[in-house]
Amino acid sequence: YFHNVLTNLGSFTRGTSEWLTEAFLKTTAGDPVALLHILDTFVDTPRDALDHITTPTLILTGEDDDDNGSAQDLAAALPDARYQAIPGN
Structure with a gap:
């Protein structure tokens, strides 16, 4: 999901989750290239x-x-986890 957003900036329809993620990225001044490098360090468990x-x-x-x-x-x-939701995203 995030790889898609970061590699297709400016292409999402207003109001979609991808557009909202991109809008949030802009408010944080996140560097898309740096964030892609971080994503590349993730491993599946x-x-x-x-x-x-x-x-x-x-x-x-x-x-x-x-x-x-x-x-x-x-x-x-x-085995020993509890789920809790809080309002919002």
């Missing part, structure tokens, strides 16, 4: 590795924040 995370974990997200996948699904995948 294999599903079975989640079973070994036994630390109690709070999955906290805005109730309208869905551009990073399902926080509820993540909480359900961890």
Whole structure:
């Protein structure tokens, strides 16, 4: 999602989630090239590795924040996690 936004700046229809993400990026003066480099450092965690995370974990997200996948699904995948939503995104 974020890679798409950062590599297609200026191409999104007003009001779409991508357009809103781009608008937010502008308010932070984020450097798209630097942010792409950060995204390239992310690694996927294999599903079975989640079973070994036994630390109690709070999955906290805005109730309208869905551009990073399902926080509820993540909480359900961890052995000792609790999901909590707060207003907004």
